Amino acid sequence: MIQRSYYLHQIHDAFEQHSVCAILGPRQCGKTTLAKFYVQELKEVHIFDLENPQDLAMLESPSLTLPPLNGTIVIDEIQRRPDLFPYLRFLVDNSDKKFLILGSASQDLIQQSSETLAGRIAYIELPPFLLNEVNDMHKHWVLGGFPKSFLAPSYSQSEKWRINYIQNFLERDLSMMGIQTVPSNMRRLWSMLAHYHGQIANVSELSRSLDMTDKTIKRYMDILESCFMIRQLKPWFENISKRQVKRPKLYIRDSGILHTLLGVSDNAILTHPKCGASWEGYALENLVHSYDNDLYEFYFWATEKGAELDLLVTKGSQRIGYEFKYSEAPKITKSMNIAMKDLKLDHLSIITPGEKSYTLGNNINVTSLKEAINRSFRADHET
Incomplete structure (x- = not known):
């Protein structure tokens, strides 16, 4: 398994300055695997995969699901729920939660997130293996x-x-x-x-x-x-x-x-x-x-x-x-x-x-x- 150390360091550096880190890249380029490598040594992690119907249903009411959670929250395939961005901003501004979000569509995702998370989010483009x-x-x-x-x-x-x-x-x-x-x-x-x-x-x-x-x-x-x-x-x-x-x-x-x-x-x-x-x-x-x-x-x-x-x-x-x-x-x-x-x-x-x-x-x-x-x-x- 290729751990992609450079990109792991990029995530770490992004969280030094921002509460939200977005990993963007094509489908099946390794975003989910990279995120799992990053969080495996963290104390408290919560992962939501929006391709999983159960996880998707849990975030139908983000104001009930997310506030009790602490630590780092991973949301995979975030482009399926762009309406979450305004609420993520509220949580970022009123808590010490960290969000690692993964997405497969760049232009729309950046536009949606930059308008609501300006100054709070860092972007990392993850290509397939180089x-x-x-x-x-x-x-x-x-x-x-x-x-x-x-x-x-x-x-x-x-x-x-x-x-x-x-x-x-x-x-x-x-x-x-x-x-x-x-x-x-x-x-x-x-x-x-x-x-x-x-x-x-x-x-x-x-x-x-x-x-x-x-x-x-x-x-x-x-x-x-x-x-x-x-x-x-x-x-x-x-x-x-x-x-x-x-x-x-x-x-x-x-x-x-x-x-x-x-x-x-x-x-x-x-x-x-x-x-x-x-x-x-x-x-x-x-x-x-x-x-x-x-x-x-x-x-x-x-x-x-x-x-x-x-x-x-x-x-x-x-x-x-x-x-x-x-x-x-x-x-x-x-x-x-x-x-x-x-x-x-x-x-x-x-x-x-x-x-x-x-x-x-x-x-x-x-x-x-x-x-x-x-x-x-x-x-x-x-x-």
Whole structure:
């Protein structure tokens, strides 16, 4: 069992300053397991799982159930009862109770809680397993980071789990979160988005292909993003004369889910046309999570004439560029030189799956993904 020590420390630190800590992440990424690890050494704990009908019924009258309880109160799948937030505020302001709340839908949950719990709540995004938590990069890339996928006894069982996960998400989980969709249409869109992975999704093109309105396409994409299934990476605009791309770049956040949506089994991704794009999304997702997301912002940059940068990381005036190449010996390209000059990058790293890191040119180097993650993690998470 992977205890995820870094996130346990994050919960501890959050409760040092706040009475409420929200762990947000996709369904079955390990939120409940993490919460159980955290509370196992606490003296008094009360756990409510809102998928359990009995627990849900107990919180139908929170003013009767919660006041007598002391210590830490865990509420799992909080998005099923957003009406609890105002009462949690009352309890926080009039007692020393601590609340650890777990949720699977980010945007709605944050909006609902921030309005009533402003200044009282800290947020932690929990992704599926990351590369720095496991010891097999290739397996992690192929199977993805969802615990039951990565820890499955075999590749075939991992694949079966992911197929069922996608089906359950569409047919059960979304409706349980109060999100109304047409499951068959959402599945068609999600599969189509997998083919746009690492590219700019053309909403009008998707609308024509799927016979759905632009409005529905955008709404469904926002739902997938709010449930941590896709990432829409924002474009960066620089004050230069060149015409720049102004639409977001799309990624399926978990590589294992991506491969299932593409119909790719086991190691077949290595010969698939989306191999390079899959590696790019996998490396980007792991690298983004190695930074302190409260301090840094993340973009991509591209011009209409083809110059581009896969990832731009900014903090104040600091600008770090990343290119992701599934290659053992990448070269400096014209596009990289343009990005260095136009964006005034402090540094540009070309991230590869290899083990070697070396300098290619002035402030441009080749870096293994593991080394890049370790560098950013050490810089921003260790004291």
